[in-house]
Amino acid sequence: MYQSPARSATERHILNQIQATTRLVLICLFLQLPFAVYLLLASTPLALFNLSVHCAALGVTYWLCVRQLWRPARDLLLTGFLTFITWATLIWPAGLAIPYFLLLGSVTCGFFFRNSERLPQRVWAVTFASVFVALRIRHIETSHGLYHIVTISNTVLLAVASLLILHCLQTHTSRRWQSMASRQQALQAQLSALLPPFLTTRGNTCEPGQSRPMDSCVVLFADLTGFRQLTDQLGDEGVFALLHTLYRRFDERALHAGIRRIKTNGDEYMAAISPELTGLPEEQTTTLTRQMLSFARGLLHDCEYVAANTDIPVNIRIGVAAGPVRAGVIGNQRSSFDIWGRTVNLASMLEQLCEPNRVLLSDSAYHTLPPLPFNLKRRAVFLPNGPARAWQFTAAAIDALGNCRHNAA
Template identity: 30%
Template sequence: MPSRIYLGNWRLPDWALWYVSYGTAGLTGPELRQRRTLNVISALIPLSGSSYASLYLTVDAQGLWPAALAVSLFGLFLLWPMIAARNMLAAWIFGASVAVIVQAILVWLLGKGSGLHLYFLSIPVIAIVCFGTQRIGMLIGLVLLCATAMVYSEMALLAPASFIRVGDGLLSFLQVSAFVVVTCFATLGVYVGFLHADKAERSLEAEYARSEDLLYSLLPRQIATRLKAAPHATIADSLPNVAIVFADIANFTPLSIRLDPQEVVELLNSVFTDFDALADRHKVEKIKTIGDAYMVAAGMPNSVGDPAHRAADMALDMLQVAKASSTILPEGFEIRIGLHVGPVVAGVIGNRKLFYDVWGETVNTASRMESYSAPGRVLVTPAAHAQLSEDFVFEPRGEIDVKGIGLIETWWLTARA
């Protein structure tokens, strides 16, 4: 059974729901709306036709039976949903043909004084509401046909057919009802069109805003702006003074073996989310996370005057966050941090799963500092120490033999001065 349909607080009965939803399986979006509209109209047109047939027979059964017979032909629209469920083109042609032919017969029988030729205006509106604007050539042809029928009716069918007996009062009633119904059809068609266009536009604006937020969460705003302005351009920047901070949870591999997978993810998410907040506070750029490693950079994508100071503040605050978060686990945990300053190359590679990355000896050295650091401590290089020595407190660690680099003097960053 299809999902329920409500009109205000009134639920559509099951039999009506079945008819409205006939042939809609697998349809979504505009196609679903159009098919349901077609099903509803396929019931309303015969219902309206039967009421007019009853009116003609009540007024003068002997003189108006041809008109009653003609308008009863609108009952063919009850077949419309079955045809549409099998072939939409056939349904388009069937609906347009029946509407135009039956309406032409009625105008010929009752003349222009009945106002029935005005219904030719509503036929293209119904076609658009039920089928959309995909078949523009056929729609233009239908408009021309209906316009021609209207003009011909106005100029040639001046009086009812000779074998029809119809009074002036009935003709006046039919004319007024035609004005009202056609106006309602035209208004409804325009309203439905603008309603769905407005909904689509608002939905598009919301989706655009969400995509913008997602883009800016993946890339620095300046880089995202450059990518949108030139999607196929190569983004590669050489930056002379960038501070790189690497952080890693000490002994994470044996820790992750002991923990449930969900606990591992919750731990990393909790700690790294706090790190993200620190990155925003200190105005440094989060580059990426790799497993339990977290990397940020100060001085990119735009150069700043104090990248080392921002990175050092970030590193010390990361130690405090990790210390506070260690209570999540009974055995606790600590992080190691390495910091180095120097020139880098930064850019965006590829066109899928984009992110802003950074390369160079500075990055490699900062990564080595993290590897040679100790739990709960920040290890820095001579370049970082030189920029920070007046404003931060250090403990000498001495020379260490760093793989791929050689002997290098190092210091522990312990506090702000």
């Protein structure tokens, strides 16, 4: 029956184990070649036949490894090793203690099977141990008395010990794999928290220095006003406590809203939303813009709440723009995820031009919204590529937009 090549990491690992063991056995046979020639000259032609057939079997095993056919290679290696030691014991002098090599096979065969193949692995291990006991008893049947009993008991004890060693090795290896799997899951969870889903799924990894386009993205920049005065008033420790309080609330709100925080820079908070960042099915830009405006309304509310409970004048400016961006991982040391493009630059400029406690929305993002039953303040803004216009939302206007959406639904 056709055997598919090794594909998974476990199968490739087993294949490497089989290939390395085959090389090792071939090297051992080569190093003992002078001794083997001497025994061949002094023994029957069966010894030469045994050595020739099993050397050819090792060659076929290595060829199967090259073809990545790990199952037939494993079966041929184990069968060849068992039959070679058995025939060598029956043909060559008993004093060579050749059967003890079967104990080596009993222990090492456990490394050629997957976790789901425990039954055939145990069958092979017990077979090696049983054949060892049978061959040893055959060569000690000439002894008598206590020596005979001690020899048989030692033989059985060695066979059982080899099986116990294999069991202990497998148990220890299984525990280590479970521990590594747990740590891998924890690291994957941390990575997922740092990177968006489309960069952490298999086949979509992004190396540092690489970037990918996102055609539909809504970007938000938020910045505290009068930050220098706050620093002079509160000091470094006080400002840190204030920013930590605000950003913790911002992050919790972003998590529930399906919005990803990109980064912070002092008192500047940057966030974005797109189908690629959230891992959700493709959404219309209208839905994304509304989600971001609702998030911006939440930021205004958080600043009002912190200001009311700390007696610190916390005011915030927010700029929002929609359009294509590029996303990727930048830097080799402490690499971080970031987004770039004209949409990002526009959101940053709108934040700088915005009035305190207001949200300034780009014209392109505004036109993704349905017609609004109320008037907004339209502002002329001057961008590097020329004059443009933007739309200013107050908290009340965003609430009214939410009510419109609810009534339409």
